[in-house]
Structure formats: structure tokens, C-alpha cells
Amino acid sequence: RAAAAPAYLSGLNPEQRDAVETLDGPVLVLAGAGTGKTRVLTTRIAHILSTDRARPAEILSVTFTNKAAREMKLRLGQMLGQAVEGMPWLGTFHSIGGRILRYHAELVQLTSNFTVLDTDDQIRLLKQLLAADNIDDKRWPARMLAGLIDGWKNRGLTPSQVPAGEAASFGNGRGGKLYAQYQERLKTLNAADFGDLLLENIRLFREHPDVLRQYQNRFKFILVDEYQDTNVAQYLWLRLLSQTPSAPSSLPGSTRQSIPSQEDGSPGLDASRRSGDDVGPSGNAVAPSAPPKNICCVGDDDQSIYGWRGAEVDNILRFDHDFPGAKVIRLERNYRSTGHILAAASHLIAHNEGRLGKTLRTEDVDGEMVTVTGAWDSEEEARAIGEEIEQLQRQGHKLNEIAILVRASFQMREFEDRFVTLGLPYRVIGGPRFYERAEIRDALAYLRVINSPADDLAFERIVNVPKRGLGDATVQLLHDHARKRKMPLFEAARMVIDTDELKPKARSSLRGVVENFERWQVQRDALPHTELAEIVLDESGYTEMWQKDRSADAAGRLENLKELVRSMEEFENLQGFLEHISLVMDREGGADEDAVSVMTLHSAKGLEFETVFLPGWEEGLFPHQRALDEQGRAGLEEERRLAHVGITRARRRAKLYFATNRRIHGTWNTTIPSRFLDELPSANVEITESKGGSGWGGMSGYGPSRFDNVESFGSSYSTPGWQRAQAQRSRSSGGSNGGRSGGFGESGASYSSGSNRRAPFTI
Ligand code: ATP
């Protein structure tokens, strides 16, 4: 092992290698898109394992999505050339938090089979609480409260820690109380919401220092991808885990002063939360004598795109403060994109003021220019992109290497429609999820009740689906019983069928339901879970309900139910499957099928494709209206980072589109091309409308006359500049390289952006 460097190290450049081989003490890799940050993390795990620095179970590796975690596992296996025995703790913050929570559920008033609620359940529960408190749901929508609670949880705030002013902001001063009630209700339902997976884990660590210490001891190495998008809760969780375990005597149990209040409304958290006493038990974050923990975070401030969800780019900027003695490594070579693409993205992001600025270079060829195409409306946009994709396909490109990245999920429908028409395989990633379809949620509700009979929300969802004469009156009766005796609805049902409170018909119907579940619960332990699911769908009458349904989508629903059972095969048991469902952020299509990926820009983070289509670059859509309405430049700069993320997903082709007419929420709007288009460097960008003969000139209404539209937009918009010039040049030369003014991207040339905008930053 000592002689030749192992194969997994050989391809790395010196800085990457440094980041992989520096195994003692904190390391921050701060570098631009496509410079190999994720690759460094994966290689680092391989290195730790193959040098026997730790066993797999002693490594904690956090990714931003489940998809990224799967990818990392796959790569790791390839690098090591063998199956790793026992896997590292590799997953998202929430999946790992949930896993830890299950081991110690009793300590946070849950049992290990607790249910993870999705948004719908959450809303339903909050509605009940609002009703019980006589709060007008119209004036104070449950959704709004759900948003507030999520926000508090993202900031690591338990009900008692929410600043008074904020707690009073909902329901005439009752927001804080409702949050507390909600948390209590979750406990009685043996349930947690998504935010709890982390927040309750933090509470567990704080209130049970012995448990925390156990994990601090266990995790010898911590690795975090996309560190620029961690929120406060995630940050606090990491800080707790990354401390060197301290002696039990120095562990105060109280955490009351942990989060300073934020009544000033500042977007960031007070610096005081970093002072050390906020991060919990050990007083100072790291005792001076304690050896620094081996934590390695990688990220890029230019790709911070979750500010709206509470992410704090500050976390990455303060790394060396939080982890004294941290080694900061910069990577400057981009291995992903061709010259034109990298130049366009770098030039665009240089328009942001709040950034560190960095040098990025590629040794790749210039490649194809970034293209900008105007379409009449979104339908034509989808049609044009569909044709381009078919053309690429004819040229032998794989659909797997093509992605459509949209700003808002409503944009997807148009593409889905178009692709269905064309018979072009596609998969929606992270979007309207398969598991959120009504029929799937019903089926899941049955399974949830079998798994956890105290799951009232699930029980209520299906007690009368299909219709069995158990209407509102029956459900109300069950609720009354359950409340009086503090028992789950299912238990209440079991009681009620032995009384004469229900009419005979309803009683026998309810008895049928109870007996079914009792039987299924026994079968759960005896049968494979897929078989159980089939039995349940059959015996409950649920499948039959859709078989009898005459509506157009009934057949599709039946197929979805079949697909659901198929998807369960991947899991060892029902519990594992349900856990997966609750965590799944991104749906895989037919796993191996060659298909175009459709997703939002937000879920494209960290991914790469040969060809990337970026539709909808219009003012109001991208940048989004919400950002434009915001005070200050923060919102707009986040949109620009999102644009930058979009372009940098492309390896060889980045294709931007705008529609001059778009229907948003039912009304037609004439649009203005996005300001981001104007911010692209003309030397790297080409307008494609003029390519009359290149395959889509025959399209009705598409061609020179339409192209005039683009020009008129160029001139009506405040900074017309390049669009018109570019258009003319492109039209006259016709070639893809026509009019290129050079400068960037010769092989080996370097490009640095934003050097004069560099914010003060001292690492
Ligand atoms: P992002 O900021 O978008 O997440 P990243 O910095 O994580 O990007 P990676 O995804 O790790 O970058 O790498 C980008 C591409 O470059 C990948 O295809 C990766 O395999 C490749 N790559 C990284 N380092 C090297 C290298 N030393 N030699 C060859 N290819 C490399």
C-alpha cells in the first residue's frame, strides 16, 4: 500500500489530492462548480477506508439529496473495487437525523416505529388544531402556520425558543401556543414531521449528553457536501456532532439560552449563536486542548440557492471561525464544462456583488456556444425543445444525458404533455412525486395503519375509502371517544363496535374494517410485505373501487398501484419501505430507462448533463417575481446564483429559451426576456432563430418573422445591447462560430471572474 499511490488518487490534481489526504483536522474546500468537490469527498471516504483510518460505520457523510447519496455510494463501490462491508452513514441530514432518532425514540416521547408526516398530513393536523381553538382558517390559513413552523424548525427553534414577537405573529398572538400544541399532538400520534427529524434529534443530543457523546465518539470522520446550503438546524446538528467528546461533568443539561432571539428581523442569525454556548453541552465549541475533529466540508458560495428555505451562506464563510485551525483549499480547474459554457456562467455570476469571487479555468475546448432561443409561447418552446432533443437523439446522443431545468414546477406540465405526444421517454425528478398521487397516498395510508395503528391521520384518510357508509358522523363519534379516553382512533373504533352507539349498518361496516386491520397486522409478520400490500388493496375493496371507476384516469391509477407494489420489492420490510417514502425527495423514473430528465433548477444542484435546456428565461419567471418584489438585492442575487447553477450543469451544450407570451396562473402575459440574458457575454453566446435551414425552419410560425420579435424585445428592454448585435451577426454569418470575438477559452486559457468584486474575506 505504501509504495504506489492507489488508483483512486492518480487522476486528481495536487489541490484535490491535498483535500483527500489531509485527514487530520478540519478541512474546507471552497471552490466553483464542476471543480471536483463531490469527487474529492467520495475519494476521501475511499482513502479513509483503504488506509484503515476508520471503519465504514465510523464515517458520517452528508449529501443534499437522496439521489446524491445513492450516487456517492455507487462511486465509492467503483473506487474501492469491492463491496464495502457495512456502509458509512451516508445520506441527507434528514435521513440520518431520522435514523438516529429511531434508535432513541423513547427519549423524545416517540416509539421507534413513529410515522413521518408529509405536508398534507401536517396541514390536516393543523386545521384540526385551528378548529379546536376557533381560529378562522380563512383569515389564518393552516398552510401559513405550517410555513411558520417549518421556518422555526429550520432555525432550530423549539416552541419555547421562538422569539415572542414571532410567536405572536399568527392567529392574534396564538402562533407560539399552536406550535406547542402541534408538537404535543405529534407525540400522541407517534409521529414526526420532516423538520422534526433534525430538530428532535438536536433536542435529543442536548437533553441526553450521553447519547450525544456516543455519536461523537463513533463518528471519526464527518464529510458534508453543498455546505453553502446548510440551514441553522443543520449547522447546529453538525456542530454538536463534530465536537470532541467532553467529560460528563462539564455537561449542563439546560439549553435555554441557546438561540438568541431575532426580533430585528435580520436575515442572518446573530453572530452570538456562534459563540459556542449555543451549540450545546460542552460550553466552548472546542476546548482549546481538544484535538480538532476531522470534519471536511465542501461548497461554493456562488451556488447558495436555498436562502428562501433558511439556508445560511454564512455557515461556509465562517467555517474557519467555527473550526479553528481549518485548512482551506481552493480548486480552480473546472473539469465539467467546455470553454464557452464556463465563460458564460462565470460572466453572469460576476454581476453579483455579494460573493467571494474566484478563479475558474478549463482546459477543455471552447465547444459549442451557449444558445439563446426565443419562442412565441410556452407551447412552442416545448415543441422546439422537443425537436432539438429528437435531433440529438438521431445523432446518437443518449437521453440520459439531456435535462430540462425549469425555474418553477408548473413549467413542467408543458414538457410532459409534449413528450407524451412525441413518445419521448422522460422522468420528472424531485417534482410532483409519484408517491403524492391520491391513489398512492390512499394505499400508503392503509399500510401506515397496519404498521402503526396509532396513526390517526392515515386511519381517518381511509376509514371511508372506498365508501362504506362511515361518514362524518361516524368519524366524529370516533374522535369523541378517542379524545375522552386519550386513545388512537383505531382503538376507539374497536371499542365503539361493541356498543350500540352506531346504527347497525355502520357498526357492521366498521367492524369489518377493524377485523380487516387486525388480520393484516397478524399477516404483516408472516407474509412478505409486497404480498401483504396486494392482499390489503384487494380485501379492502380499494382496487375494485378504481376498477369500477369510469373516469379517464382510473386505468392510470390502477397502474400506479401496481407500480407501488413493485416499488416495495426493493425494501426489506414494510417499515423500511414506509420510511423511504417519507424521506424520498426525488423520484427515480423507470430506473434504467434512457430518458430525458425534467426537474427544477433547485433539484439540479450537484448534477451534470451533456446537454441542458433552460426554458423560461423571462422577467417575472426567471428572475422570479417574488425576488423582484423583494427589497434589496438579496433575492435577485439568489436568482442569479440559480441561473449560474443552471448553466454550470452542462458539460457540452447549454440552451437557453424564452417565450414572448406566457400564461401564468391562467392569464396571458407578454413577457420581457430575462435580464440574465443580457448579462451573458456576447462572445460566448449565439441566438439561434436565424438558423433557418437547420431543421426547424419548417415549423409553422417559426422563422425570420418570429425572429423580428426577438429584436424588438431587445430594443424595448432597458439594456438591449448584445441581443440585437448578436442577432444580426448570427443571421449574417449563419455559422455557429460566426462573430466570435475570442478572448476566452483557448485551450489552456484561464478566466477569472469578479476579481474586482471580491468581498473582504480572509481565508
Ligand atoms: P458542483 O459544484 O456542481 O457540485 P463539483 O465541484 O462537486 O461540482 P464534481 O461533480 O465532483 O464537481 O466534478 C465535476 C466533474 O468533473 C465530474 O464529472 C467529475 O468526475 C470530473 N472531475 C473532477 N475531478 C476530476 C479530475 N481530477 N480528473 C478528471 N475529471 C474530474
Ligand code: MG
Ligand atoms: Mg458537487
